[in-house]
Amino acid sequence: MTRQRPQVVAFDVNETLLDLAPVRAALVEAGQPESLLPTVFARTLLTGIAAASLGDWCRFRDAFDAALAQVSDLDGPVRTGIADAFGELSPHPDVEPALRRLAAAGVRVVTLTHGSPGVAEAALERGGISPLVERCLSSEEIRAWKPSREVYLWAVGRCGTTPERTALVAAHGWDVLGAQRAGLTGAWFPRAERSYPAVYAAPHVAAADLGAAVDALLDLP
Template sequence: MTAGRTRPDVVAFDVNETLLDIAPVGAALTEQGSSADQLPAVFSRALLTGFAGAAVGAWFPFRAAFEASVAQVTGLPSDACSRVADAFMELSPHPDVEPAFRRLTDAGVRIVTLSHGSPGVAEAGLTRGGLTALVERTLTSESIRAWKPGREAYLWAAGVCGVAPEQMAMVAAHSWDVLGAGRAGLTTGFTSGRSEQVFAEVYDPPHVQGSSLVEVVEALLALPPA
């Protein structure tokens, strides 16, 4: 799976679920009169809404898709849906994020985040986890009105970082994100144990994978130098 792949100069990380625990959004659903148990359905529907829009050439931001999905799944009024969406600013990193970041930093590999989510979410979570200094930049494809897994999002990120696609790796807890990055020419890493227990076997497999971000990072660093 790693044939022809070399150690990346830049590693981009997905944000929601991959880096940041979205449990506070579930708590917000409960506070607004729904249930935290609805969170997986709401989050999945938000992604479906965005993917469907992208497929037909429409664009709207993640927050709009998420609020619409809260309403669809729970029936909550619009003001409550907005308050649930506000909880994305309260997320914190998973425990394996800091050691993975520090391993990359020690190895001289640059770190960025790449989301199609709302601006400010990654920054707030990284600040809460004390990780801001380890991240070179936070990117959201809202800047180019695109949704991952469209290849333009990954190519744009590589361009912003000044590297060729093959010099960048994308690490995510979502199989669809890994698929999109791989099709754009990036090296890919998948971490299991978040919302997906195994990688979707119908997709092109990731170049590396592991049960934690640390395992994924170690596998990327074990690739031969360019």
């Protein structure tokens, strides 16, 4: 199937748009190695996605707390303080120019996360780029986690578009795969992941960086 230039581009939030440095710093302040963050983040996703796949559900924040408790001896109040650092995130430097190119081309931009509501909004405001984003969507509203097909189609419905004219940009291969299985155009670029998982169907767009991913979407017919 030939992919079409999207009318709406949805962006994953954590890592894709936002730098997790404040969470890493909070871990270090609590006496943990900064290398612990990838483990905790991955275990958070495992916890939430596994629960959702079994018909259960938990908040991202609760999954993060459970994951951190599994790999550290930090007590509850300290873990809470580390989780609060998600409220201090800021966009990566390459985010603003990428969003501005989409805005200049007349393409609508939204964020789509299973993370806590308010995190994306606060970070976009902190980065001075809130006007470039039409809306911030969290699947907590429907008690679901990506990569469930339900999440992507819910986002499409909220935007009043169709899967064929909607794209999902993410630095996580599993997120891109989920979007593509729901009929959206998927675009992947590396941040924490150095390569797209070879066991997945290829992404519609694979680019060297965020800017190149956006350019590739704008180049679609």
